[in-house]
Amino acid sequence: MFLLNKLDRPLLMGAALAATGWHYRKKKGDQERGPCPFHGSSPRSVSMNVNRRIGKFFCHKCKKNGDAIDWFRAFNNMDFVPAIRELHRLAGISIPEGED
């Protein structure tokens, strides 16, 4: 099983958000809130909560949640391994061969 490097999580979450064009509408501390791209919320909604520091997201409406890979996969309808590779590439992080 592949575990995301703890230190890479903010970078990977940032890359996933940037690649999918997500921007927060409100921010308090580490908590960014904005529209949820997964249940078709209004652009003014703040149901989606993202914490880049720990690399997790959670929607209060549709309950979709996960990490940067989950976000990226859901957007691009990708399998796990290609999504990991692509997201690391976008974040500029090398991924050791043989870890998947």
Ligand SMILES: [Zn+2]
């Ligand atoms: Zn949602």
